[in-house]
Amino acid sequence: MSASLSVRVASIETITPVIKQFTLASTGTPLPPFSPGSHIVVTLPIRERMCRNAYSLLGDPADNGLYHIAVRRQDASRGGSRYLHEEVKVGDRLTVSSPANLFLPSWEARHHLLIAGGIGMTPFMSYLHEFRRRGVSYELHCAFRDSATGDYRAWLEQQAGQRLYCYESERPDFTRLLAEKPLGTHVYVCGPDAMLQAVIAAARDLGWGSGRVHYEAFAGPQPGRPFVARLARSGGEIAVEGESSLLEALEAYGVEVPNLCRGGVCGQCRTVVVEGQVEHRDSFLDDSEKQRHRAIMPCVSRAQSDTLILDL
Amino acid sequence: MHLAPRDTQAFRGNFTYRNSRKAIERFPFPFPEDDYRYSVNIEPHRLPGPKGSVYEHMLDIDEHYLSETAERDMVLMQDPGRCLAMPHMEPACWDLVEFVMSCYAKDYPEHFSFERQGDECLWENRPLKIQQRFRFGDPASLPLPPMEYIGRQMQGDFALLDQRHGDLFMDAGVITSPADWSLAFDAGMSFKQWHGPVPLAHEMGVFERALKYLCAIQAGGPVRRLNWTMTIHPRMDSSPETYHEWGRDRTTITPDNVGKDVFLRVELQTLVRMPRSHALFFGIRTYLISLDDLVTNQVWARRLHRVLKGLPQALVDYKGLSRYRGTLVEWLSQYDDDVEPREYSSIGSTT
Ligand code: HEM
Numbered sequence: 001m002s003a004s005l006s007v008r009v010a011s012i013e014t015i016t017p018v019i020k021q022f023t024l025a026s027t028g029t030p031l032p033p034f035s036p037g038s039h040i041v042v043t044l045p046i047r048e049r050m051c052r053n054a055y056s057l058l059g060d061p062a063d064n065g066l067y068h069i070a071v072r073r074q075d076a077s078r079g080g081s082r083y084l085h086e087e088v089k090v091g092d093r094l095t096v097s098s099p100a101n102l103f104l105p106s107w108e109a110r111h112h113l114l115i116a117g118g119i120g121m122t123p124f125m126s127y128l129h130e131f132r133r134r135g136v137s138y139e140l141h142c143a144f145r146d147s148a149t150g151d152y153r154a155w156l157e158q159q160a161g162q163r164l165y166c167y168e169s170e171r172p173d174f175t176r177l178l179a180e181k182p183l184g185t186h187v188y189v190c191g192p193d194a195m196l197q198a199v200i201a202a203a204r205d206l207g208w209g210s211g212r213v214h215y216e217a218f219a220g221p222q223p224g225r226p227f228v229a230r231l232a233r234s235g236g237e238i239a240v241e242g243e244s245s246l247l248e249a250l251e252a253y254g255v256e257v258p259n260l261c262r263g264g265v266c267g268q269c270r271t272v273v274v275e276g277q278v279e280h281r282d283s284f285l286d287d288s289e290k291q292r293h294r295a296i297m298p299c300v301s302r303a304q305s306d307t308l309i310l311d312l
Numbered sequence: 313m314h315l316a317p318r319d320t321q322a323f324r325g326n327f328t329y330r331n332s333r334k335a336i337e338r339f340p341f342p343f344p345e346d347d348y349r350y351s352v353n354i355e356p357h358r359l360p361g362p363k364g365s366v367y368e369h370m371l372d373i374d375e376h377y378l379s380e381t382a383e384r385d386m387v388l389m390q391d392p393g394r395c396l397a398m399p400h401m402e403p404a405c406w407d408l409v410e411f412v413m414s415c416y417a418k419d420y421p422e423h424f425s426f427e428r429q430g431d432e433c434l435w436e437n438r439p440l441k442i443q444q445r446f447r448f449g450d451p452a453s454l455p456l457p458p459m460e461y462i463g464r465q466m467q468g469d470f471a472l473l474d475q476r477h478g479d480l481f482m483d484a485g486v487i488t489s490p491a492d493w494s495l496a497f498d499a500g501m502s503f504k505q506w507h508g509p510v511p512l513a514h515e516m517g518v519f520e521r522a523l524k525y526l527c528a529i530q531a532g533g534p535v536r537r538l539n540w541t542m543t544i545h546p547r548m549d550s551s552p553e554t555y556h557e558w559g560r561d562r563t564t565i566t567p568d569n570v571g572k573d574v575f576l577r578v579e580l581q582t583l584v585r586m587p588r589s590h591a592l593f594f595g596i597r598t599y600l601i602s603l604d605d606l607v608t609n610q611v612w613a614r615r616l617h618r619v620l621k622g623l624p625q626a627l628v629d630y631k632g633l634s635r636y637r638g639t640l641v642e643w644l645s646q647y648d649d650d651v652e653p654r655e656y657s658s659i660g661s662t663t
């Protein structure tokens with residue numbers, strides 16, 4: 001979909017023992033500008049296959065020239081974050097997608113209520129730059145699992161001042177938070193799935209329209225059970241390893257599936273399932289579609305059954 | 313590229329608009345088949361497109377640049393309401409300034425140049441004899457509001473759509489050559505609302521699917537589509553506001569003046585995500601060709617005959633062709649020998 005860019009790792013900073021910040025610079029033509037809430041997809045060569053992870057851009061959208069991403073080392077993950085932490089050095093070349101945005105601020109909101117869990121604060125860092133320029137009303141609530149967010153926390157305090165609320169070990173009371181807000185407030189949440197679900201439920205219970213509730217859901221593909229994908233139209237058979245997503249396995253096999261977010265939110269990769277039970281992990285299909293097992297978002301979802309037959 | 317001289321009578325009054333041979337050859341003829349039905353005809357705008365074609369560059373400019381910008385000035389003078397930018401679209405307007413200036417300068421360096429050092433910019437539009445220094449993001453540094461400033465130097469209309477709640481809203485634009493619709497009327501409307509008058513397409517699910525696709529367009533992934541209608545005389549400004557000036561022209565068509573007075577009007581629509589504001593740019597470049605010029609291409613002549621003959625009545629009415637379709641089809645039939653061209657013969661026949 002969007003064009004890919006070649007970038008050079010200009011610097012790597014250790015923010016905490018588990019978070020590193022990578023600054024990426026162009027290798028020729030200037031990097032395209034981006035809007036607050038944008039992400040890029042980084043392609044990493046890991047053991048003969050390509051792993052693609054999405055990361056929010058946390059710099060100032062008005063700055064031309066550099067991209068900044070924060071990578072939290074996920075030990076349970078498929079190796080993308082581990083690769084970035086351990087293998088990538090200053091001066092290395094990486095391939096990244098052009099910025100895409102699935103989490104834009106709703107500028108018509110009277111007040112923006114931002115809720116972040118841990119590394120989920122990164123998309124909001126680009127928001128704050130633009131919020132300051134536009135002088136909009138907002139508040140930011142950050143829940144930290146560990147106090148280890150170091151420099152980012154200091155930066156947020158400096159940017160947001162009184163508007164920053166931090167939670168160390170207790171979880172914010174979402175119902176109370178939302179209930180107090182004036183009409184015309186929009187809520188944005190980015191963090192672990194449990195937090196997303198809790199905020200969405202609180203908003204629903206309070207009667208907030210879904211247009212006022214925004215969430216950045218992509219967690220990237222998580223490992224799972226291996227299974228076999230059979231292609232009904234072209235006749236191929238693909239073994240999908242536990243560490244690889246179905247979309248990656250299809251691409252490695254030479255089957256192009258349109259895709260954008262690679263995180264189960266944009267809907268581009270929707271593929272028809274002819275037979276098999278799907279383990280749905282996306283936020284695009286609605287519940288009734290999920291129950292029918294006739295469609296899958298291969299960027300994140302996998303099979304419950306040993307075999308999945310796809311209309312490809 | 314050669315630009316024809318500025319002519320204020322090209323699209324009104326004496327209607328002096330003429331296409332060169334080259335303009336006729338590159339005309340974006342919109343019919344891939346003998347049948348025309350609405351569809352989600354959107355495709356990636358892959359650049360550069362074929363050399364010399366209207367798809368070569370992000371924004372096409374042709375020999376009519378000076379006459380069209382002159383026409384734009386006249387329309388805006390009479391009716392400032394053709395230009396609209398709601399206050400929340402200010403960031404999108406600056407995105408547009410940068411987008412247009414850098415595309416024009418990159419693709420037509422003989423006519424335009426754009427230099428930027430930080431926020432300090434220098435823009436040169438040689439055909440219009442403009443040289444402007446300004447500070448990016450500072451409206452006080454330009455003689456007009458940013459969207460109107462660059463909009464008056466663009467060939468073709470455009471709207472800037474704000475995207476929210478998975479929908480698009482017509483919150484800004486400069487529209488001086490609409491095919492019978494009004495920016496002032498559609499201002500603030502959503503995608504399905506402004507498409508309200510279009511027949512058949514809603515029921516076919518065309519707008520449902522198109523909207524989903526458009527909302528997913530990302531920076532760096534522009535798309536395009538063609539749309540078409542017909543106009544009497546090369547009249548760019550066929551807007552509801554001026555209907556009293558052109559509506560009755562439709563009753564004047566006779567077999568003797570079809571070739572000279574009836575124009576096929578094709579819109580090359582480009583959809584581009586604006587990178588910082590996330591607004592969607594919707595560009596409408598309009599190409600006009602007289603039927604006399606069109607029938608110099610036999611394939612086009614035959615195909616247009618078949619398309620118009622088979623066009624559903626609802627589309628004939630919506631496009632305003634009811635009064636003269638009969639005359640038109642009759643006149644075009646002389647270019648259609650009714651022998652099936654070879655490409656249409658059924659597979660397996662042994663003739
Ligand atoms: C967001 C960008 C778009 C804008 C601003 C736009 C605007 C318009 C407007 C103002 C009209 C005239 C409606 C009237 O009669 O008042 C129209 C007609 C129409 N639009 Fe769009 N449109 C857009 C995108 C699309 C797309 C992507 C499709 C794809 C199928 C489409 C299909 C049509 C069709 C079929 C008509 C009827 C045209 C005719 O038969 O002459 N539009 N559009």
Ligand code: FES
Pocket residue numbers: 258259260261262263264265266267268269270282284297298299300
């Ligand atoms: S790529 Fe976006 S949902 Fe799969």
